[in-house]
Amino acid sequence: MRLLFLLLNALMLLKAYGIITDETDRQALLEMKSRVSEERKVVLSSWNNSFPLCNWKGVTCGRKHKRVTSLDLRGLQLGGVISPSIGNLSFLISLNLSGNSFGGTIPQEVGKLYRLERLDMSLNFLGGRIPTSLSNCSRLLYLYLYSNHLGESVPLELGSLKKLVSLNFGRNNLEGTLPASIGNLTSLVYLNFGINDIQGGIPDGIARMTQLVGLEISGNNFSGVFPPAIYNVSSLELLYMFSNGFWGDLRPDFGNLLPNLKALTMGDNHFSGAIPTTLPNISNLQEFGTESNNFTGSIPPSFGKLRNLHGSFGDLEFLGALTNCTQLQVLDVGDNKFGGDLPTSIANMSKNLNYLSLQKNLISGNIPHDIGNLISLQSFGLNENMLTGPLPTSLGKLLGLGELSVHSNRMSGEIPSSLGNLTLLQRLYLFNNIFEGTLPPSLGDCVHMLDLRIGYNKLNGDIPKSIMQIPTLVTLGLSNNSLSGSLPNDVGKLQNLVVLSLGNNKLSGQIPQTLGKCLSMEQLYLQGNDFDGDIPNIKGLVGVKRLxxxxxxxxxxxxxxxxxFSSLEYLNLSFNNFEGRVPEEGKFQNATIVSVFGNKNLCGGIRELQLKLCIALLLLLIIVVVSLWLRKRKKKQINNQTSSSLGDFHVKISYGDLRDATNGFSSSNLIGSGSFGTVFKALLPTEKNVVAVKVLNLQRHGAMKSFMAECESLKDIRHRNLVKLLTSCSSIDFQGNEFRALVYEFMPNGSLDMWLHPVEVEEIRRPSRTLTLLERLNIAIDVASALDYLHVHCHEPIAHCDLKPSNVLLDDDLTAHVSDFGLARILLKFDQESFFNQLSSAGVRGTIGYAAPEYGMGRQPSIHGDVYSFGILLLEMFTGKRPTNELFGGNFTLHNYTKSALPEKVLDIVDVSILHSGLRVGFPVSECLTMVLELGLKCCGESPINRLAMSEAAKELISIRERFFQTRRTARR
Structure with missing residues (x-):
């Protein structure tokens, strides 16, 4: 009986124990529910005493003890915080709270779950530090905390979790360095610390992870050479390490040490040197990304052993070796420094290749004629290189091509009509080359085209109507060509058109009324053409932002x-023949949005536009009569002033002398042309020297004022960096017409514009080489010295008002001389003339892109405006891009383009020819270019008062030259 009593008592105690522990789990879960946000508690409605614990949502119990062994609440969008009571679920083996909105911190009490094998709290909003108590969960196999807001450093105590198979802490805010104890996790198969803020190197202990298959450390601040310890982890199949600060070369035996790799991405680091010759030994490689590095060199023909490759690459010369890679699908070698000619063997690569990008390198040569063999291509990018030659007609065979980008090269020839075969083409980027001929009408067959950009070339002829019938077009960019004829009426069929850019062509006639049907239009650029008549009714374009x-x-x-127009941000109506009253309502109340400069018959408007008052018709007639009388009188005065102004010139020359010296103003002697005249090369018989003769076009309004301004500015000034005015001619020609000409010293090396943009000039005038970094610095210093002289050291301050590369001329030794003072103003005299200039369409204009923004608002000329133009000139000299480049538009300017790249990505934006100009090994080119471009940004600030003085700019440039080149160049006034 006694024994039976003891047994019954024991059973009762066990039962009681079971009831107590079951209740512990119940209360722990109810406490967790109480911490869940109110609006989501309904998801846990089964968590109440009416349901058995093991039937609660997400709860799984053990078979014997009916204790909670698994809690799976993933993806339920639960908010609130995680209760510390979770530590009371002592039988828990798996805990999954991923895909919710839990905030707060991870409770230290999780460390009590010593039976836990799987913990997943990823995809929440958890912050604070990773609990050190997790090290007590010694049975953990899987630990996932990725995509939270966890911070501070990785606890070194986690090195005790030696059974871990998979660890993922990616996409958090972890910082500090990886603890050396991480090397104790020798059972790891997958390790992810990607997209955090971890710095330093990879611990050597990682070499002990002999089971590791996947390592993700991308998007951190790791640095140093390729982690040596990784070379010992021969089991690796997946290695992702892009977007860090790694640098240096890869080991030559790389392929032998990591023979099992299937994916390797190393993009956006600072790796350099050649691709290892052993890389072909990685026979199963499927993905290889080295974009945005500094890789150079070559890969041997044995690289063709990568038969299963279908990833991206980081070198150029291996292309010929990849012809055996029959599974290759994606090849991306963009944004490195690969040079040399594009090999013809690229056309023999895998027929499965669907993505090919070689953009942003230094690649030269032609696109192979047989490129059409790559019949599976869907995207083909060769933009921003130095390619020449024509577009192959075989491109028309790539029937699946959706994007073709070859912009910003030096390609020439005609655009092949075979491109019309690419009926799936959505994006065609051919701008910034030297293509010529006409636009092929067959482009209209590309009925899915979204983005067509062929600006900044030498195209001529009409715009085909067929292009205006592509219903899907969103962007059409044809600016800066020589297109002629009218804008087709069919433009109204482009219902989805957002951007239409036709500026700086030779289009004429009236703007079609149908343009008003392009209801999606946001940007419309028609500037620099010969359109006439009224602006048609386009009031339906209510969403337009820039006109x-x-x-x-x-x-x-x-x-x-x-x-x-409520969305309007920019309206430029300058330099036309508009007349009448300028509205003062709505957008016209903001002078920073509207520009109407250069329309002499406009009146009214807000005060900032500085227009004349609108007056009655009778008074207007009186003014016209008086103006005619004054003009006649002024003409007489100008002739007298001309004689007086030119009295200081010693050489007297007649119209006949200049006609003979230029061989009858022959086109063979033509040097260039500008706003008010044409420049010829001439040999003066009396002086026996070559000169440049600028013949004024007196039919052009403002030419006489330009002539007088240039004479007035140059007659008394002398500086080694200013073009020298030798004499002038004020006479009549053989037909009895007035004749005005200026004679300058001849500059045998042409203009700076010719050197910066050689592809845009005729072959016979094209420089035989490019300007070196030092030569560009010297030229910049010359120009700065000239402007400093004009602004400060003349008898009276002078503003040049039209500084740009075409007005900077180079002599035999590439010394720069500032020229073309047709818009110059002697500032002390400006106040006396300001009223007259307000009534004249020949006021200060400058050149679009170079003129200071305040000039567009009618402000008076100043030395600060010259500083702005110099800043833009400096940016153009070292980036190789004009301020009017098609890349720029809206608020994205050359200034912003440069500023956004400094200092880390300075080499991405500079003129690539600088990098090939014989710089010595180890020359700190990035640092030098950064200092120069930062100086340019200081000069072309938006506000005049924030710009440097030219004396400061000149001193800084000289300092930069002496610092990096230890050389001086004599400068004298």
Whole structure:
């Protein structure tokens, strides 16, 4: 009986124990529920005393003890915080809270779950530090905390979790360095610390992870050479380490040490040197990314052993070896420094290749004629290289091609009509080359085209109507060509068109009324053409943001509905023949948005536009009569002033002398042309020397004022970096017409513009080489010295008002001389003339892109405006991009383009020819270019008062030259 009593008592105790522990789990879960946000508690409605514990949502119990062994609440969008009571679920083996919105911290009490094998709290908003108590969970196999807000460093105590198979802490805010104890996790198969803020190197202990298959450390601040310890982890199949600070070369035996790799991404680091010759030994490689590095060199023909490759690459010369890679699908070698000619063998690569990018390198040569063999290509990018030659007609065989980008090269020839076969083509980027001929009408067959950009070339002829019938077009960019004829009426069929850029062509006629049907239009650029007549009714374009009609022959009144365009950010109507009152309502109240400069018959508007008052018709007639009388009188005065102004010149020359010296102003002697005249090379018989003769076009309004301004500015000034005015001619020609000409010293090396943009000039005038970094610095110093002289050291301060590369001339030794003072203003005299200039369409204009922004608002000329132009000139000299490049538009300017790249990505934006100009090994080119470009940004600030003085700019440039080149160049006034 006694024994039976003891047994019964024991059973009762066990039962009681079971009831107590079951209740512990129940209370722990109810406490957890109480911490869940109110609006989501309904998801856990089964968590109440009416349901058995093991039937609660997400709860799994053990078979014997009915204790909670698994809690799976993933993806339920639960908010709130995680209760510390979770530590009371002592039988828990698996805990999954991923894909919710839990905030707060991970409770230290999780460390009590000593039976835990799987812990997943990923995809939440957990912050704070990773609990050190997790080291007590010694049975853990899987630990996932990725995509939270966890911070501070990785606890070194986690090195005790020696059974861990998979560890993922990616996408957090972890910082500090990886603890050396991480090397104790020798059972790891997968390790992810990607996208954090961890720095330093990879611990050597990682070499002990002999089971490791996947390592993800991308998107951190790791640095140093390729981690040596990784070379010992021969089991690796997946290695992702892009976007860090790694640098240096890869070991030559790389392929032998990591023979099992299937994926290797190393992009956006600072790796350099050649691709290891042993890389072909990685026979199963499927993905290899080395974009955005500094890789150079070559890969041997044995690289062709990578038969299963379908990833991305980081070198150029291996292309010929990849012809045996029959599974190759994606090849990306963009944004490195690979040079040399594009090999013809690229056309023999895998027929499965669907993505090929070689963009942003230093690749030269031609695109192989047989490139059409790559019949599976869907995206083909060769932009921003130094390619020459034509587009192969075989591109028309790539029937699946969706994007073709070869912009910003030096390609020439005609655009092949075979591109019309690419009916799936959505994006065609051919801009910034030297293509010529006409636009092929067959492009209209690309009925899925979204983005067509062929600006900045030498195309001529009409715009095909077929292009205006592509229903899907969103962007059409044809600016800066020589297209002629009218804008087709069919433009109204482009219902999805957002951007239409036709600026700086030779288009004429009236702007079609149908343009108003392009209801999706946001940007419309028609500037720099010969359009005439009124602006048509485009009041339906209510979403338009930027409108540029400047530099045409448009007339009539300014449409008042522009004032109601709520999205309008920029309206340029300058230099046309508009007349009448300028509205003062809506958008016209903001002078920073609207520009109407250079329309002499406009009146009214807000005060900032500085227009004349609108007056009655009778008074207007009186003024016209008086103006005619004054003009006649002024003409007489100009002739007298001309004689007086030119009295200081010693050499007297006649129209006949200049006609003979230029062989009858022959086109064979033509050097260039500008706003007010044409420049010829001439041999003066009396002086026996070669000179440059600028013949004024007196039919051009403002030419006489330009002539007088240039004479007035140059007659008394002398500086080694200013073009020297030798004499002038004020006479009549053989037909009895007035004749004005200026004679300058001849500059045998042409203009700076010719050297910066050689592909845009004729072959016979093209420089035989490019300017070196030192030569560009010297030229910049010369120009700065000239402007400093004009601004400070002349008898009276002079503003040049039109500084740009075409107005900087180079002599035999590439010394720069600032020229073309047709818009110059002697500032002390400006106040006396300001009223007259306000009534004249020949006021300060400058050149679009170089003129200071305050000039567009009618401000008076100043030395600060010259500083702005110099800053833009400096940026153009070292980036190789004009401020009017098609890349720029809206708020994205050459200034912003440069600023956004400094200092880390300075080599991405500089003129690539600088990098090939014989710099010595180890020359700190990035540092030098950064200092120069930062100086340019200081000069072209938006506000005049924030710009440097030219004396400061000159001193800084000289300091930069002496620092990096230890050389001086004599400068004298």
């Amino acid at each position: 540029d009609f400047s530099n045409n022959n448009l007339s009539g009144g300014i449409p008042e509905y522009f004032a109601n």
